[in-house]
Amino acid sequence: MPLESDFDDYCRRYLEQWEKRATVRHLPRTRLSAEAARHELFPAALQPILKHAEVVARGPEARHRLLARATGTFMLHVAILEVDVITDLCIRLVTKGADAPVPESALQVALTVSTDEAYHAYVAREFLGDLEKHTGVVPGPAGDSDMPLIGGLAAVRRRAPPELARAADTMVLCFAENFVTEELFGLSKETDPEGPFHIIVREHMMDEGRHQIYFQKLFRHVWDGLDEARRTALGRLVPHYLDSLLTAGGYEASQADLLRYIGFDGETATRIAREAIAAAYGTERPAKSTMKFMRNALHLVEVSGILEHPPTRQTLVESGWVDA
């Protein structure tokens, strides 16, 4: 089958280039210095609460502490998701397969991804240690409800029939690797290019750009290798997975956490978070197919070829993820 050999060729090339391209294989790590920790670490543009009058009134020290907390929470989520979700799913793909044939070269690529991700978690944890040492700031909550990718995986596993368990896990892995990237990119564009946070995120991005393409091709390959019954069943899981990313966790809750951290009581924190988010983004929820933070996941839907399958296209249109 020509497609299969294309994928195999791509994976062989990927393995040849991994040595030169992976940050874990050729770049020294970037650390957070005491001097750098005195500057603003997280992109202020992504924290609408900073513009709220009651927050501005708290002064520059509170602003610095709030942004340091946001950075810590971000890094903690990276540290957890990279190993608990991505590394774990990559290794399961290698040892347990995907309910469809996957070439050995592609399994080897999955092992390189798990290596990259464990390294990203290492760098993130090291950053957290440096952050606490230099600023005293610790990260915010990291329960399952704070990380939609964990809730999404659990939601799919609850629904997937046993004969589809491996394909369903692989689908979640492909989406997770075409979701986080978008968020990281948003951060990278808005931070000081010389700051350690920016450098760490940029190095991380170099790896994620490669991963993203690999998982687009893997999803297409697995999808093509499934029989019709499994393909239809997997297609039905896709909108449930996308929906679960919306309902788990909450932007408002994460903003309220930052406000409590700088001394607001719980009720005031929730009110300010709500007012600031409404002022920045309005109160109307955009249509699913136009949601900014889902853009990368929806790109995967486009390029994976699943929309060429009429029942899957229909279920995605009915659920509002794809325009008719």
Ligand SMILES: [Fe+2]
């Ligand atoms: Fe990563």
Ligand SMILES: [Fe+2]
């Ligand atoms: Fe990745």
